[in-house]
Amino acid sequence: MEEYVINILKGSVLTLEVALGSLLVAIVLGLLGATAKLSPSRPLQFLAGVYSTVIRGIPDLVLMLLIFYGGQILLNKFLEALGNDSYVEINPFAAGVLTIGFIYGAYMTETFRGAIMAIPKGQMEAGYAFGMSRLRVFFHITVPQMIRLALPSFTNNWLVLIKSTALVSILGLPDMTMLAKQASAAGRGITPLAPMLFILFCGLIYLVFTTVSLMILKRLDRKYSMGVRRGEF
Numbered sequence: 131m132e133e134y135v136i137n138i139l140k141g142s143v144l145t146l147e148v149a150l151g152s153l154l155v156a157i158v159l160g161l162l163g164a165t166a167k168l169s170p171s172r173p174l175q176f177l178a179g180v181y182s183t184v185i186r187g188i189p190d191l192v193l194m195l196l197i198f199y200g201g202q203i204l205l206n207k208f209l210e211a212l213g214n215d216s217y218v219e220i221n222p223f224a225a226g227v228l229t230i231g232f233i234y235g236a237y238m239t240e241t242f243r244g245a246i247m248a249i250p251k252g253q254m255e256a257g258y259a260f261g262m263s264r265l266r267v268f269f270h271i272t273v274p275q276m277i278r279l280a281l282p283s284f285t286n287n288w289l290v291l292i293k294s295t296a297l298v299s300i301l302g303l304p305d306m307t308m309l310a311k312q313a314s315a316a317g318r319g320i321t322p323l324a325p326m327l328f329i330l331f332c333g334l335i336y337l338v339f340t341t342v343s344l345m346i347l348k349r350l351d352r353k354y355s356m357g358v359r360r361g362e363f
Contacts, residue, residue, distance in 0.1 A: 134313035134328060141306035142335045148226050148295045148305065149339075153288060155231025160238025167243050178239065185236035190294050197229045198301055226298035230291060237287045245280035246272060278354040285347045289340050296336075306332050 166178035185193065202220050209218060249272060257267040299308035310332035314325035 131324075134309075134316070135331065138306050138309045138313060138328065138331060138335070141304055141309040144223075144303070145295050145298075145305045145307070145335075146339065148223065148230070148298055148303070149292045151227035152230035152234065152291060152295070155228060156234035156238045156287070156291065159232065159235025160242050163235060163239030164242035164246060167239065168246060182236045182239045185233055186240075190230075190233055191297055191300070193233055194226075194229050194297050194300065197232065198225045201225075222298070222301040222303040226295070226301055226303055230294055230298070233294070234287055234291045237290075238284070241280050241283040241287060242276065244283070245276040248279050249275045274354065278351070281347060281351050281354065285344070288343060288347070292339050292343065293336060306335060 163178045163181060166174040167182075169175065198220065202218070205220070206218055209216075253271055253275075254267050257271050258264075262270070295305060296307040298305050299311070310328045313328040316324075
């Protein structure tokens, strides 16, 4: 039993790595998507709108299977057309991170767009009037306020993203969900309660991740709300 518990704990480290890597991808895509939706360019607005609408409307599992297996097939077909006969397999870790990040980038797009739109335009205009560049206005005026306004929605997205990492087990990645399932199957001979115990242990680790995340994000909310409000979410 102890060996299975240790394996699940090791898998939890991989789960956390997938979650953090996916979050980074989602933040980058969210910022790009929000910028595109707020830009004066119609084509950029259209592309960002299609991205956020389509991705948020399809289940995560379907998208993961489509992107991983479909992407792998398209990549090999493309290489075959170029004369490369060797079959290329996508790394499951990279596929999991990029797929989850791509999915939640659509949610982050709306989170960041709403936060930026809530900032009075006069503040940015005042920055330009003082001779500040667009980059300085963005990082010194827009970003600090955007963080405060985006944190509640960002927190919800992050909590759902963490739980979605359980889906990477279908890609063959040995995260804690896959290891818990394997331990459940192997532990039946030890005790009939093994399947329930190992899955409960996996769920407890996810609960620890989300609880710690809430504590950290609430501290950030208090920090960025100083002098404005005492936010709770």
